[in-house]
Amino acid sequence: MAASKRRSGFTLIEIISVLVILGILAAVAVPKYYDLQEESERKAALASVAEAQARVQLRFGQLVLQGSSCDEAARAVSALSETADAAEGKNGGYRFGDFLLAVDGGALTSAGSAASAKRVDSTGNFEDTGAKLYLPQCGESTNHSFGSSTDMDAIIKAMREAGVSRLDSGALSNATSHSSDVMTALKAAGIDLNAMGATSWSFNSNMLYWTTADIANIPSGTKVPVMRYNPSSGTYTVWSATVTQHTEPGIGTYNMIEKENSQYAASAQAGKENQTYENALKWFDAASKDASWIE
Structure with a gap:
């Protein structure tokens, strides 16, 4: 006891x-x-x-x-x-x-x-x-303010911090936390992609692609000129890219920019030191007026 x-x-x-x-x-x-x-x-x-x-x-x-x-x-x-x-x-x-x-x-x-x-x-x-x-x-046009290193760094940072490897303008929805996080970060940095001229855009494999065209109603398979920013080299180039239709659960069906097909000749021949945003704008304008190169 x-x-x-x-x-x-x-x-x-x-x-x-x-x-x-x-x-x-x-x-x-x-x-x-x-x-x-x-x-x-x-x-x-x-x-x-x-x-x-x-x-x-x-x-x-x-x-x-x-x-x-x-x-x-x-x-x-x-x-x-x-x-x-x-x-x-x-x-x-x-x-x-x-x-x-x-x-x-x-x-x-x-x-x-x-x-x-x-x-x-x-x-x-x-x-x-x-x-x-x-x-x-x-x-000056807001389009010409878009493309500064500050803007680009903020965009790439927002994508990375949200943990996305790909995000398309057509997929934006409050139902997806990633897109919501990205857009919140961009707004906090004072960046409005649509207002800056990037009507349709895609972040894919650490590259940012955008175009002034609204691809929402463009037939799937159509090729369009796009500008591409490469954060590794800090270069801006112009390419042709294919519009494709994509269906995603919880979001629906939308058009998106697929990866580039071929680079616009003036853009390709310029050399990295000349692949600036200002030059890319000129190449993009020229490429948009002559669609024969993307056929």
């Missing part, structure tokens, strides 16, 4: 062992918890940046429709105060939803101004979001 009573409780060694195990679990779990919390906060801040960019674009369009010149509208929306929920906060910045935003230099530029953010009720410092806010451009 005495022996039975002695075994009814925990020994000191057992208690210490349990405490050690709990300590180890806490050491592992707490940092993980804070990592997840930081990631959640970062995504929330990026959502506010995306909202700010959308407001800038909308307000710019409203001002132009109301009679302002392009330059006047651009000057107005270059200040965050024009589109913010509230005036400058106690610690600086302008309120967009739950966050205060600030940009380098104090104003938006067409090249992009780095955006930093912090919670409205936070007493800490602004933190860089890694995204930029862009001022709508005047005096």
Whole structure:
């Protein structure tokens, strides 16, 4: 009976062992918890940046429709105060939803101004979001602003971070988490592929293909000229590509750009040092006017 009573409780060694195990679990779990919390906060801040960019674009369009010149509208929306929920906060910045935003230099530029953010009720410092806010451009087509290394890096990064090896413009759907993640990241970076002239596009095998043509109603098997960006070499080239019809569960049937067939002669003969975005635009325009080369 005495022996039975002695075994009814925990020994000191057992208690210490349990405490050690709990300590180890806490050491592992707490940092993980804070990592997840930081990631959640970062995504929330990026959502506010995306909202700010959308407001800038909308307000710019409203001002132009109301009679302002392009330059006047651009000057107005270059200040965050024009589109913010509230005036400058106690610690600086302008309120967009739950966050205060600030940009380098104090104003938006067409090249992009780095955006930093912090919670409205936070007493800490602004933190860089890694995204930029862009001022709508005047005096040149938005097509000609597309293709900068900044834009391309942001596009490729969004695709990679979403874990996609292929994504097509025709497949975009809220039902697919990958496409949703990609588009959220692109919006946070101030990039609208359609507005920039990439009406139809495809990210395939780490290459980005796009065309100004809407391939949605183009018969499957038709060849169209496309521009291709190669992130490994940083080159822009023009190719012919075949439009194909694809059916995907949960999304439906849509047309997509298949991989390139043959390269446009002027593009192929230029050499890597001349395969710039500006030259690719010229080649694409010429290739679009003469379809005989893609037959």
